[in-house]
Amino acid sequence: MAQKIATREAYGNALAEFGADERIVVLDADLSKSTKTETFKKKYPERFFNMGIAEGNMMAVAAGMASCGKIVFASTFSVFASQRACEQIRNSICYPNLNVKIGASHAGISVGEDGASHQAIEDIAIMRSIPNMTVICPADAVSTRHAVKAAIEHDGPVFLRLGRLAVPVIYDESNFHFELGKGITISEGKDVTIIATGLMVSMAIEAGKMLEEKGISARIIDMHTIKPIDKELIINSAKETGAIVTAEEHTVMGGLGSAVAEVLSENYPVPVKMVGIMDEFGKSGKPDALLKMYGLTAENIVEKAQAAIAMKNR
Amino acid sequence: MDKQKLKELVKEFRKKATIIRKHIIEEVYNAGSGHPGGSLSCTDILTVLYFHEMNVDPGNPRWEDRDRFVLSKGHCAPALYATLAEKGFFPREDLVTLRHADSYLEGHPNMNTVPGVDMSTGSLGQGISAAVGMALAGKLDRKDYRVYALLGDGELQEGQVWEALMAAAHYKLDNLVAFLDHNGLQIDGKITEVMSPEVVEDKFRAFGWKVINVNGHDYVQIMEALAEARKTKGKPVMIVADTIKGKGVSFMENAAGWHGSAPNKEQRDRAIAELDEYLSKLEVE
Structure with missing residues (x-):
């Protein structure tokens, strides 16, 4: 069985790994133990600033530091970053296009026991609608490391969506290639394309195997960058497989599914089925139980894939 | 400074402030909208900052060692733009294009289009946080630059202001000076009637700031307060400046109605005539 590491863990490690760059500054809002920015803090205490439980202020402080040449990583739970501090991100970071990277952990219902108040299921939709913002949702630890590196190298605001739950490591560091805005084709297929993001990527891989047993050939794509989205890959997959399934641990309104549908409806309409949260809040529970309860499993992807293929022959 | 020199200064x-006030009237008149009241109340503070206190270079607006200024009450962009134009950051003639679709002079300060603007502001409460970030970066880099911010008194109703003040004191940002443009009025009326932030001095002190009170139209008091702020170590300084909203234009003074409305032609002519008359009196003094 594959090793499991939470993307927040990989985020903290990556900050510490790339932290020698003196321009990098890390801010947190009293959650450094949970967001794992603590790992950076231990190595570079002079460039870590706790801003207390005041997320709005933290985002605008980050903007001020970025205006002075700093590459600022501001971290908190995604629900507070994307929603409590949404307007600060819009007006003080994205409008002036400042070099602030938002490390938003505890995204999705896999937060588990803390329940709905702490489970961001709308963050992708909100963040991707703001001009100048780049949105990345890495699938595993290897991808997260590269996403942090790409965020450092990218000049402008980035929203990094990270999870609390330990998830399977699906990539091999030795032959992994990450490019901002370019989806990764994990396996080729001809009957349907499954486009997944975040922890749903490993579910998509599992679904691909289950479909293969049923004689269905599914292409699997990891869409780690939701904005700017890889239009070319989406359009080509629609042309080559004729049906699309999207999978995200996020509401189906405005997230990955919507972003894919926007591209296809304008360019090459094919059936699109979405796996995601159906306009409802999460709740407390074990992460795995919640993922089942909310229809975010490999089985759900298989079902939707079959439905999408059936729609091809209407 | 000897008395004669001070008098001349x-x-x-x-x-300079009267010329800036004339620009404000022309800007808002030509835009057909904007915020003259609060712009006129902070004009004297901006004049001392840009023509006496701050180390900036109009030829190199992004000079990394410059002092920074954040207009946290971003709606008073007409005053900031007029001051920056007078300082030489961009042509004075451009001021009348404020708020026009083909102009770079956005209704609220835009750091990426307007030379000399250090932070994009407009949403109240956020600028002071950005100023805290700049001061924190300056400390981290062991730079000598200082950071100035200007808050409105109505703006104190935003909770984020207090988050920022708490952070500035926590990190002992003695390279940060904020002005409170204490004109007592906001859109819906008196600040004490809408949602009183008083007693402001007590609150600032409780949040760990050194407080200095000045008459915001008295240049000597403003200069002295800034000199005292430079000597203050270990904490940020809040200069509470009592001001008159609409200062310098008789019919705009102390009238909440001039918070966010533009003068018509007749009102503009009257305002300019008053300011011109004041200027000519200064000439013969």
Whole structure:
């Protein structure tokens, strides 16, 4: 069985790994133990600033530091970053296009026991609608490391969506290639394309195997960058497989599914089925139980894939 | 500074501030909208900052060692733009294009289009946080630059202001000076009637700031307060400046209605005539 590491863990490690760059500054809002920015803090205490439980202020402080040449990583739970501090991100970071990277952990219902108040299921939709913002949702630890590196190298605001739950490591560091805005084709297929993001990527891989047993050939794509989205890959997959399934641990309104549908409806309409949260809040529970309860499993992807293929022959 | 020199300096400030006030009237008149009241109340503070206190270079607006200024009450962009134009950051003639679709002079300060603007502001409460970030970066880099911010008194109703003040004191940002443009009025009326932030001095002190009270139209008091702020170590300084909203234009003074409305042609002519008359009096003084 594959090793499991939470993307927040990989985020903290990556900050510490790339932290020698003196321009990098890390801010947190009293959650450094949970967001794992603590790992950076231990190595570079002079460039870590706790801003207390005041997320709005933290985002605008980050903007001020970025205006002075700093590459600022501001971290908190995604629900507070994307929603409590949404307007600060819009007006003080994205409008002036400042070099602030938002490390938003505890995204999705896999937060588990803390329940709905702490489970961001709308963050992708909100963040991707703001001009100048780049949105990345890495699938595993290897991808997260590269996403942090790409965020450092990218000049402008980035929203990094990270999870609390330990998830399977699906990539091999030795032959992994990450490019901002370019989806990764994990396996080729001809009957349907499954486009997944975040922890749903490993579910998509599992679904691909289950479909293969049923004689269905599914292409699997990891869409780690939701904005700017890889239009070319989406359009080509629609042309080559004729049906699309999207999978995200996020509401189906405005997230990955919507972003894919926007591209296809304008360019090459094919059936699109979405796996995601159906306009409802999460709740407390074990992460795995919640993922089942909310229809975010490999089985759900298989079902939707079959439905999408059936729609091809209407 | 000897008395004669100080007298001359104050006279220079008076002239400069009156010219800036004329620009404000022309900007808002030509835009057909905007915020003259609060712009006129903070004009004297901006004059001292840009023509006496701050180390900036109009030829190199992004100079990394410059002092920074954040207009946290971003709606008073007409005052900031007029001051920056007078300082030489961009042509004075451009001021009348404020708020026009083909102009770079956005209704609220835009750091990426307007030379000399250090932070994009407009949403109240956020600028002071950005100023805290700049001061924190300056400390981290062991730079000597200082950071100035200007808050409105109505703006104190935003909770984020207090988050920022708490952070500035926590990190002992003695390279940060904020002005409170204490004109007592906001859109819906008196600040004490809408949602009182008083007693402001007690609150600032409780949040760990050194407080200095000045008359916000008295150049000597403003200069002295800034000099005292430079000597203050270990904590940020809040200069509470009592001001008159609409200062310098008789019919705009102390009238909440002039918070966010533009003068018509007749009102504009009257305002300019008043300011011109004041200028000519200064000449013969």
